[in-house]
Structure formats: C-alpha cells, structure tokens
Amino acid sequence: MTGKTLAEKLIGSHTAKGSASAGDVVIVRVDYTFSHDAAGPLLIQQINQLKIPSALDKNRTVFFIDHAVPSPTKELSNDQTIVRNYALGNDLILSDAGNGICHQVLAEDYLSPGDLMVGTDSHSCTAGGLCAFGTGMGATDIAIAMKLRKTWLRVPESVKMNIVGRLGKGVSAKDLILKTLSMLGTDGATYKSLEFDGTAINELDVYGRLTLTNMAVEAGAKTGLVKSDARTRRYLKEVGREQQWKEIHADDDASYESEIEVNASGLEPQIAFPDSPANVKPVSEAKNVRVNEVFIGTCTNTRIEDMRIVAQILKGKQKAKGLKLIVTPPSKKVYLKCMEEGILGILLQAGAMFTPPGCGVCYGAVGGIPADGEVIFSTSNRNFPGRTGNPKAQTYLGSPATASATAITGYITDPREFI
Amino acid sequence: MVGRAWKFGDNISTDEITPGRYMGLRSNLPELAKHTLEDARKDFPSNVRRGDFVVAGKNFGMGSSREHAPLVIKMCGVTAVLAKSFARIFYRNAINIGLPAIVCDTTKINEGDELELHLSGGVVEDLTGKTKITFPPMSTTMDAILAEGGLMAYVEKHGDLVLS
Numbered sequence: 001m002t003g004k005t006l007a008e009k010l011i012g013s014h015t016a017k018g019s020a021s022a023g024d025v026v027i028v029r030v031d032y033t034f035s036h037d038a039a040g041p042l043l044i045q046q047i048n049q050l051k052i053p054s055a056l057d058k059n060r061t062v063f064f065i066d067h068a069v070p071s072p073t074k075e076l077s078n079d080q081t082i083v084r085n086y087a088l089g090n091d092l093i094l095s096d097a098g099n100g101i102c103h104q105v106l107a108e109d110y111l112s113p114g115d116l117m118v119g120t121d122s123h124s125c126t127a128g129g130l131c132a133f134g135t136g137m138g139a140t141d142i143a144i145a146m147k148l149r150k151t152w153l154r155v156p157e158s159v160k161m162n163i164v165g166r167l168g169k170g171v172s173a174k175d176l177i178l179k180t181l182s183m184l185g186t187d188g189a190t191y192k193s194l195e196f197d198g199t200a201i202n203e204l205d206v207y208g209r210l211t212l213t214n215m216a217v218e219a220g221a222k223t224g225l226v227k228s229d230a231r232t233r234r235y236l237k238e239v240g241r242e243q244q245w246k247e248i249h250a251d252d253d254a255s256y257e258s259e260i261e262v263n264a265s266g267l268e269p270q271i272a273f274p275d276s277p278a279n280v281k282p283v284s285e286a287k288n289v290r291v292n293e294v295f296i297g298t299c300t301n302t303r304i305e306d307m308r309i310v311a312q313i314l315k316g317k318q319k320a321k322g323l324k325l326i327v328t329p330p331s332k333k334v335y336l337k338c339m340e341e342g343i344l345g346i347l348l349q350a351g352a353m354f355t356p357p358g359c360g361v362c363y364g365a366v367g368g369i370p371a372d373g374e375v376i377f378s379t380s381n382r383n384f385p386g387r388t389g390n391p392k393a394q395t396y397l398g399s400p401a402t403a404s405a406t407a408i409t410g411y412i413t414d415p416r417e418f419i
Numbered sequence: 420m421v422g423r424a425w426k427f428g429d430n431i432s433t434d435e436i437t438p439g440r441y442m443g444l445r446s447n448l449p450e451l452a453k454h455t456l457e458d459a460r461k462d463f464p465s466n467v468r469r470g471d472f473v474v475a476g477k478n479f480g481m482g483s484s485r486e487h488a489p490l491v492i493k494m495c496g497v498t499a500v501l502a503k504s505f506a507r508i509f510y511r512n513a514i515n516i517g518l519p520a521i522v523c524d525t526t527k528i529n530e531g532d533e534l535e536l537h538l539s540g541g542v543v544e545d546l547t548g549k550t551k552i553t554f555p556p557m558s559t560t561m562d563a564i565l566a567e568g569g570l571m572a573y574v575e576k577h578g579d580l581v582l583s
Contacts, residue, residue, distance in 0.1 A: 025560060025582055041446050042486060051575055068442060075443035082446075122484040122508055138486030138512035140570050148580050152560065186430055187478040191507050220478065220506055276430065363439035363483075384432040384482060386458045389440045 003251020005158040006225040007193035010133035010248075012155075014116045022157045022255070031132075032060045032110060032117040033146045036102055037076070038067040038365075039120035039139045040083035046143035055149050062095060062102075062110065063087035068365040069097040069358040076365075100331025100357040103127070103299040106134075107210060108333055112236065112244035113228035118145050122217045123299050123381065129210030130235070131228035131248050136217065156193040156222045157257040163198040165265030170416040172309075173208030174301060174379070174399035176200070177215045178270035179262055182280035190220030192257065195250060200264040201226060206235035207303040214300045215381050218277040269414055272397035275385045283402060286412040291377045293370055294319075294407040295388075296400055297328030297355070298362045298380040304337045306379075306400040311343040313404035313418045319351035320410030326368045327352045328361055350407070364389025377406045421546065422470035422498050424532040427459055429476035433483040433509065435459040437491055445487055452494040469496030472534050474525050476502065480509025489513040489520075499536050501525050501543060514561050517569035523554040538565075559583050 004012065005022070012020035014028040035043045040063060047054075063083050071077040080097065087094035095105050102119065103126040111117060115132040117124065120142045127134025137151070145151040161180060167173075180194075194216045201209070209226045216224025227249040236245045268282035296302060296310055307329070319325045327347055329335035335357060338344050344354070360366030362380040369389035370376050376388050376395045383395035398406075401415035408418065435458040437451060444451040456463045456473070473479075473492060479502035480488060489512045492500060499519035503526075513520035519538060528534065532547040543552045556562055563583035567573040574580055 025558065027580065027582060038442060038445070039485065046571065050571055052578060073443045075446065079443075079446055120484055120486075122482060124484075136484040136508055138484055138508065138515060140486060140515045141511065144570065144574055144580055148574075150580055152580060152582060154558070186481055187504060187506070190478070190504065217508075220481065222507060363434070365439050365442045369440070382432075382434070382482060384434040386438050386440070387432075387434050389438075391438075391458050 002255045003253040005193065005254045005256065006131065006195050006227065006248065006250045007133065007156050007158050007223065010114065010116060011153060013114065020155045022155050024155045025152065026155060027150055027152050028116055029150055030118055030145050031115040032062065033142055034062040034064060034102055034106065034119040035142055036064040036067050036121065037080045037083050041079045043120060043139040043143045044082060044086045046140050047147055050143065050147060052147065054147050056090060056092065056146060057149055058091050061146055062093040064095045064102040064105065065097040066101050067359045069356055069360065072366045098332060098356050100333070101299045101359055103214065104303070104330040108239050108331060112241065113232055113246050113248050118142060118151055123214055125216045125221065125223040126210050126214040126299055128213035128216065128223050128225040129206055131226060131232060133223060133225070135223045156191055158193045158195045159189055160256040160259040161194055161196045162259055162261045163196060163200040163264055164261060165200055165263045166203065167200060167264045167267065170401050170419040171267050171269055172399045172401060173204060173211040175267055175270040176262065176264060177212045178272055178280045178397065179267060181215065181218055181278040183260060184219040184278070186218060186276055186278045187220040189216065192221050194219065194221045194224040196224065196226050205231050205305065207305045210303065211300055215277065218381055269399060269402045271402070271412060272383055274383055274394040274396065277382055277397060283412065283414045286396070289396065289412040290375060291323065291406055291410060291412060292374040293324040293326065293368060293376045294403050295326045295361055295368055295376055295378040295380070296403050297326070297330065298359070299330060300381045301379040301400050302328065302330050302334065304334050307334065307338050307343050310400050310404045311346045313401060313415060314350040314407065315346050317350055317408050319407045323407060323410050325352045325407045326355060326361060328355045329357050331357050363387055377403055377412060379403050420470045420498060421533050421535050422472050423468070424472050424474045424528050424530060424534055425460070425463060425467065426530040427473065427475040430478045430481055431459050431475055432481050433485055433488045436480065436488040437485060448490060448494055451487060452491040455491040455495050464495065467495045467497065470498050471496065473497055473500040474528050475500065476525065477504045479505050481506040484508045486512045486516065489516055489518045493518040501528070514565050515570040517565065519565060521554050523552050
C-alpha cells in the first residue's frame, strides 16, 4: 500500500471511513466554514430557503465583513447589515469591519494543522500554510456546508513542488510563488493540490508559507499545502495557540502526479506583468516600467514579517513625487503590532496613506482605484483585466520588498539595491 | 432550443464576467446582469438573446469563487457555457445553480453559429457549421445535481447531502 499525500491525509481524516485516496469522491466533515460581505447575502438567502434541518455550529461558523470596508455605498452597507445581523442573530462568530481580512484572521485565531475548512472565497487555500485543508466554493455550496456541517469533495491528485536551495536577501516567498506560476500557468494545477516541500520550505516561516499557498488557486489548484513542523508550532505559539499544534507530513512513499523542482538559490525578484499572475519575468526585465500607484496589502502579503521588510526599506526615505503609496495592514492585530514597532510612523513619514484592514483596494471595490492609463504595482495575487477597478489601468504584481523599492524610485525596482 | 454562439478566448476571469467594481449590485442580480462579461466583450450584455451560448477556450471562469458569475450568465438567458476547460470553482458553481457547463472542443464553432444542445445525449449540434460535437458525461454526482436543476433542489430531494 502506498503512502498518503498531505491532501489525502487531511481529507481522509474527515471521512466516515477515515481514509481517502486521490480520485475518490467523498463526503467530509468540515471543521470551519466561513463567508463574508461579498458572498454572504446570497449565502444567507440560500440557507434560509433550504428546507432541511439546520446544524449550524456556533463555535466554528465565521462571518467576515472585510471586502468593502468602511462601506462606500448604501447598497454595500445594506449587504453588510444582512451579514452582521445574521451572524449576531444566530450567535455565530462575527469578525466585523476593521478586524481584518478573512484568510489572515482565520490563520491568526482559528485554524490549526489538520483542520478542514471551506469558505466562499477562492483564496481559502491560504489555510494550507498551516497544514489545514482549505478550499473555496460558491455561496450555495457553503450554505449547505454550514447548515449540514459537511460537504462533498473529489480528493485531488497532488503535484509536489520541491523547493530547493536558499532564498537570497531581498527575495521572498512571493518571488517563489510567482516563479512557480510562471512554470505552471494559470491552469497548470486545475483540480490538483500543490504540495510545497524541500529544503527551502524547511527554512520558510509560516508567514511565507501562507503567501505560497494563497496563490495556489492562481494555478487553478484546489488547494496548496505545507507540512506542519517546528516552524508551524512556533507560529501557533506566537498567536497563543501552541496547544493546537500537531506534526503532520506526507508519507515518504506518497504518490504524486508529478514533481517539479524550483531552485530558490540565485532566484531574482519576480514580477507578474499584466494581465495574468502567470505572466512572470525577473525584475531585471521590468526596470523601465513607470508606476503611478504602489499598493502594499492583501491576504497574499503584509503579515508583520513583511511589514518589517517594508519599513526597513522605506525608513528615512521618501516615496517618489506624484506616486500614490497605499498600505493596508491585513488585520487589527498586525496593525497594532505595526504601531508598537514604530512601523506606522516610518511609513507615514515616507508618504504612505493607510486604509483599514480589508480587501477593497485589491479588487477595485473601495479605495485606490487607478485613473485611466495608470500603472499599479501591487503585492496582491491577481492582475486580471479590470481587477483594480478600472479596465483602462494595468497592474503588476510583486513582493512587499519590490513594492517598497518601487515606491521610492517610481519605477519597478530591484529591492536588493536598498537592502 | 437553438441559440447563437458568442465566442470568447482563453482564461476569461470572474473579474471580466462580474467586475469587482459592481460589487454593490450583487444583491440586485437583474442590474448586475446588465454588466455580464462586459470587460471581455462590451457588446455581450446588450445584445445577448435568450437561448444563446457562451463559447470559450480553456480555463473559463478562473479566479474568484463568486457564484454571481454563473448566476448572471444564466440570468442573461444563456443555454450553456461551452469551453475547452473550466476553472474548478466556476464549474462547480455553474452546476450548483443549474447552468450547464460543458467541456468540449470549441475550436470549430464560429462566432454567430446557430447551436443546439442535446444535454442527455452528450451532443452539441452546430447547425451553421453542420457539425456535431460530442462531450462525455460529468461525474455521476454532478450529473445528478444538474438533472435536479441545481444543488439546492438536489439536497432537498434527498433530505441530505449524499453522493450519487
């Protein structure tokens, strides 16, 4: 009998049978379900319409108000009221406006290794950075998962991303995942699980692992996963949940559909050009691109470790004249930490403006919408046409370090010049 | 029912189907539907007719999990989306809301061709091009969900979430 991949282990442990193999179609118990203000009103309508007895789990059903905060219009305010009242009225967990982006708050406060979580957001795969199985679905699927505490899944085949070598200074997990996407394309892992392992992963802290798994869906994957090890334990200790740690790794004889090696050593900072996160080139090929707006935020990046790098580069510097620099801490907890560590002052002095923790700037819902013909450099995960709210603007993607260096010069800039 | 083909390329994202800037219209689906696919083809929402087909290349619906994407396509009266492949969340959402998402070779279908779908027979007939394009059944469970008209009806029929 062959061993199990991480996806097989995490899904298998949630089936009645207790085990599963790639290709199986199974009903699984869910540990957490969530929704937010962008999908919540539709989901709540479906829950209310579905004529079956409810088994809503008060301690493990989370509603976030994060996608357009503070609300810019009465229509969105009305949607948020529906979500807020539903969560409060049914005694479910409410993470209200200002508390943070769903994926960040889930990693800080709720998820632990071995969990299975489904939510109405495609970046639910971020959970895999903590070795929790997370995947995104639509409002109807999640309405049923919430109401019945279960869902159905096809167990994905796994692709092993073997990340070897060691990241250089100024090069980060964001550059690794962009490099990976350039190799896979936007549908190279459709329906599959991307399992990240290798010597560079052993040295990567959870914050970087969350960046890798966040963008697994950009290759079409059902999820991205990383083992749970001593670094996972350290992260859980930092967020006050060390007792929830357990070690999980794939079996040595697990069966992978394919194995792809990426060498972290000598990797240049990577840039995704418009209009696809897989349209990636090294920073040296992006040097003459003039940028009008730099956005540092989103569920992909800007955990506290990223914010420290941003502050290190921007300390004592000024943003380029005429450039807009927008920073969005991903959660209240990271925001507070930035305050305690003096990062807010450094960034304000450099010319940054802050928006409250949320998703709005990333996808053109609220704040930072570019003018016609403008170019945004963003630390987010997507740069599809029109993504940032104006189809006549263009978006480049890169790491927080590259974004910081770019903010100083006004052109896409190799951050290693500033480190 | 016969409808016309609207051709789209590869990698049409949910941001092009229902742009995030219209998020405020998500609780007003008829209004949101007036912007369906407008970032990919400006002429689509105003000229699409009941019964028409969306015909795309590979990886249709990549990106977000917003169920509003297949919902507005269905609301425009589209019979089915035909594509060489789909992004997984869009595919699942489409079936869940009862919009046929058919994986087939769309290369030979031309813009404006008159198409007829025979869902249970696994055939799309191109009446203009005089060709028949076959497609395999989906998974048993997804076929059963679509046959009920969507996941809500399927779960209510069985009184539970079960595999078929």
